[in-house]
Amino acid sequence: MTHFRISEAAALIGVSDDTVRRWVSDGALDAGADDAGRQTVTGASLARRALELAPAPDATDPVRRSARNRFTGIVTAVQREGLVAQVELQCGPNRVVSLMTAEALDDLAIEVGSRATGIVKATTVIIEAERR
Template identity: 65%
Template sequence: MTHFRISEASSLIGVSDDTVRRWGADGTLDISHDGAGRQVVDGAQLARLAQSLAADVADVGGVRRSARNRFTGLVTKVEIDGLMAQVELQCGPHRVVTLMSSEAAREMQLEIGSKAVAVVKATMVILETEKDTPV
C-alpha cells in the first residue's frame, strides 16, 4: 500500500499542506502515521479525492468532449512568427506549450497573463515512476 507524507500529498493534489491537514481533521482524508511517526495519507484514498475534485471542475457548460486532459493556467509567452504562433501556459507546476496558427492566437486575443485552458487528446502517453519510492 502506497502512503504519502503530507507535503507529498499536497504537492500531488495541488493544495497546501494546511489544506491536507484540515481534510484530515474534518474526516475528508484519513491521516495515519508511518513507522517513523510521520503523518501519511493513503495513496488510493488520495487518488479518489483527486478524481472527485477534478470532476467538480471538469463540467464546462454541459459540453461533451472526448479529450479528458484539461489544464487551466496562465499564458506566460506568446510568440507570433509568420503563419504560426507558439503559446506557453503555466498550469500549476506544469508548463504546457502549444503551436497554433497566428490567426487563431490573434482571434483568441492571447496575451501574457490571460487565462486559458489546454485540452489535450493524446494517443500515446509515457508514464514514469521512481525506482525506489520511500514510504
C-alpha cells in the first residue's frame, strides 16, 4: 500500500500540512508512520478525500460537455502572433497552455489576470508513476 508523508499528501491535493494533520486527527485520513517514525497517510484514504473535495458538476449549467478535465485558474501570459495566440493558465500547481486563433482570443476578451478555464479532451493521456 502506498503511503505519503504529511507534506507530500498536502502538496498532492493542494492544502496545507496543518490541514492534513487536522484531517488525520479528525479520522478523515488513515495514518501511520514510516521507518523513520514520521507520520504518514495512506494513498487510498488520500484518494478518497480528494474525491470528496472535488467539486460536483453544476446541475444548473445548461451546457453538457463530453470533456471532464477542467482546469480553472488565472491567465499568466498571452502571446499573439498574426492569426495565432497562446494563452497560459496557472491552475493551482498546474500550468495549462492553449493555442488558439487570435480571433478566439479577442472573442473571449482574455488578458493577463483574467480568470479562465482550460477544458481538455484528449485521446491520449500519458500517466507517469514512480518505480517501486
